[in-house]
Amino acid sequence: MKRSSATWLNQPVPVAPRLSRTAESIAMRALGDPVPTGFAVTTAGYREFVRSARLRPYIAGELRRWRAGRDLVAVGAAIRTAIAEAEWPIPLAEAIAAGYARLGGDGTGVTVRGLGGAHHEVFRDLTTTYDVLAACKRCFAAPFTDQEISDREDRGVSQLDLVVSIGIERQSPPAAAPATAFAPSMGDCAGYVVDTAEIRRLAVWAIAVERNQSRRGPELTTEGVR
Numbered sequence: 743m744k745r746s747s748a749t750w751l752n753q754p755v756p757v758a759p760r761l762s763r764t765a766e767s768i769a770m771r772a773l774g775d776p777v778p779t780g781f782a783v784t785t786a787g788y789r790e791f792v793r794s795a796r797l798r799p800y801i802a803g804e805l806r807r808w809r810a811g812r813d814l815v816a817v818g819a820a821i822r823t824a825i826a827e828a829e830w831p832i833p834l835a836e837a838i839a840a841g842y843a844r845l846g847g848d849g850t851g852v853t854v855r856g857l858g859g860a861h862h863e864v865f866r867d868l869t870t871t872y873d874v875l876a877a878c879k880r881c882f883a884a885p886f887t888d889q890e891i892s893d894r895e896d897r898g899v900s901q902l903d904l905v906v907s908i909g910i911e912r913q914s915p916p917a918a919a920p921a922t923a924f925a926p927s928m929g930d931c932a933g934y935v936v937d938t939a940e941i942r943r944l945a946v947w948a949i950a951v952e953r954n955q956s957r958r959g960p961e962l963t964t965e966g967v968r
Contacts, residue, residue, distance in 0.1 A: 780852075780911035781841040787834050787934035788858070788882060788906045795828035798902055801886075805901055808891070818888040825883040830875065837935040838878060839871050841910065847871070851913040856881025858906030861890055867913070874910065881908045
């Protein structure tokens with residue numbers, strides 16, 4: 743694999759207007775707090791998960807079966823199950839685990855929120871790496887409810903090109919960081935995970951993009967945190 747799984751934000755990256763207020767909110771809470779308060783799994787991480795697990799052709803096949811007459815509830819359930827049972831790409835799983843370790847690791851309560859599609863999953867009071875990774879899969883699967891699949895079809899929106907980003911935020915003061923906790927070096931950067939070490943820069947940049955967009959019109963489009 744040419745790309746590793748983690749990046750700690752060093753320069754502006756595209757961020758949708760819908761996420762800029764989230765970034766600003768996290769930034770305000772992070773003021774004066776030298777310890778990271780959260781991180782995001784980017785849409786690049788979602789795409790790598792789908793690519794590595796070869797989910798795209800499976801999803802396309804289930805959608806063809808639905809259009810040929812299979813029950814939509816069964817199709818949605820099959821896609822969500824495939825996502826839940828898919829193997830993590832090791833670099834991506836390690837990046838998420840490292841991000842959680844920086845928040846305090848096992849025993850530290852976090853909330854995991856998915857952003858993608860109309861239905862956003864929220865999981866609170868997660869205290870283990872295993873549960874964080876499981877919640878991330880649930881967030882990846884959330885846009886494949888039968889209702890969301892049907893809505894996208896009615897609107898002519900691609901079922902295969904949707905993307906999901908995830909926010910993971912600490913709920914309580916961190917426990918003592920384990921000896922294995924680390925921040926990936928710049929040599930490890932690839933755009934899969936964004937830490938709040940420089941979230942204020944992201945927030946300022948995102949707000950500027952949103953303001954410029956409102957002045958220039960709708961020709962600029964972005965999709966989640968890339």
